[in-house]
Amino acid sequence: MSELAISAAPANRYDPVSILLHWLVALLVVVQFALGELWDFFPRPVHHLMVVTHMSFGVILTAVLLCRLVWRFVLGHEVEDFTSGLIRVASRSMHYLLYALLIIQAVLGFLWPWTESHALNFFGLAIPSPFGAFSKATNDTVSELHDINAWVIIVLAGGHAAAALAHHFILRDRILSLMLPARWDRG
Numbered sequence: 637m638s639e640l641a642i643s644a645a646p647a648n649r650y651d652p653v654s655i656l657l658h659w660l661v662a663l664l665v666v667v668q669f670a671l672g673e674l675w676d677f678f679p680r681p682v683h684h685l686m687v688v689t690h691m692s693f694g695v696i697l698t699a700v701l702l703c704r705l706v707w708r709f710v711l712g713h714e715v716e717d718f719t720s721g722l723i724r725v726a727s728r729s730m731h732y733l734l735y736a737l738l739i740i741q742a743v744l745g746f747l748w749p750w751t752e753s754h755a756l757n758f759f760g761l762a763i764p765s766p767f768g769a770f771s772k773a774t775n776d777t778v779s780e781l782h783d784i785n786a787w788v789i790i791v792l793a794g795g796h797a798a799a800a801l802a803h804h805f806i807l808r809d810r811i812l813s814l815m816l817p818a819r820w821d822r823g
C-alpha cells in the first residue's frame with residue numbers, strides 16, 4: 637500500500653511526513669518562544685520585526701499543526717506501541733497534552749490581536765478580526781493565558797525531549813530513532 641494511503645494498522649516506525657511535521661512543529665515552537673521572550677530586549681525596528689515574524693510564523697505553525705493532526709488522527713498514520721504499562725500511559729498522555737496545548741496556543745495567538753481589534757500581520761498581509769470590539773479585560777486575559785501557556789508548553793516539551801534522549805542514551809532502545817530518518821533506525 638502507498639505511504640499516502642490511510643493505514644489500516646499502526647506502522648513499525650514514523651513515516652517521513654510525520655517525521656518532517658514533528659521536527660517542523662518542534663523547531664517553530666522553540667523559535668516562537670525565543671522571539672516572544674526576547675523581543676523586549678531589542679530596540680524598536682528590530683522589536684517590531686520580531687513581533688511580525690512571531691505572528692507570521694504563528695500562522696505557519698498553526699497550518700503545520702493542522703496538517704500533523706489530520707495526518708495522524710484523520711488519515712491514521714500511527715505507530716505501534718513500543719512501551720507498555722505506566723510508561724506507555726505517560727508518553728501517550730504527554731503527546732495528547734502537547735497537541736491540546738498547541739491548539740489552545742494557536743487559538744490564543746490569533747485572538748491576541750483580534751481582541752484588540754488589530755489585524756494579524758502575516759508577512760505584511762493583514763488578516764482582520766472577524767469579531768467586533770472586546771473589552772480591555774478580555775484582551776489582557778488572552779495575552780496572559782498565551783504567555784503562561786507558552787511556558788507550560790516549553791517545560792513539557794523539554795521534559796518530553798529529555799525522556800526521548802534518556803531512551804536513546806540510557807535505555808538504548810529504538811524510541812528516538814523512530815522519529816529520525818530510516819537510515820538511523822536502531823531496529
Ligand code: HEM
Nearest residue numbers: 665668669672673691694695741742745746748749783786
Ligand atoms: C507554541 C507556540 C507559541 C509560543 C511558544 C508563543 C509564545 C509567545 C510569547 C512568549 C509571547 C510574549 C508574551 C509577552 O510578552 O507577555 C507571545 C506573544 C504573541 N504571540 Fe505567541 N506563541 C506561540 C504561538 C503563537 C501563534 C500561533 C500566534 C498567532 C498566530 C501567536 C501570536 C502572538 C501575538 C499576536 C503575540 C503578541 C505580540 C505583541 O506584543 O503585540 N503566537 N507569544
Ligand code: HEM
Nearest residue numbers: 661662665666708727731734735793797800801811812815
Ligand atoms: C517543542 C518541541 C516538541 C513538541 C511540541 C513535540 C511534540 C511531540 C508529539 C505531539 C509527539 C507525538 C507524535 C504522535 O505520535 O503523534 C511526539 C513524538 C516524539 N517526539 Fe517530540 N516534540 C518536541 C520536541 C522533541 C525533541 C526535541 C525530541 C528529541 C530530543 C523529540 C522526540 C520525540 C520522539 C522520539 C517521539 C516519538 C515517541 C513515541 O512514539 O513514543 N521531540 N513529539
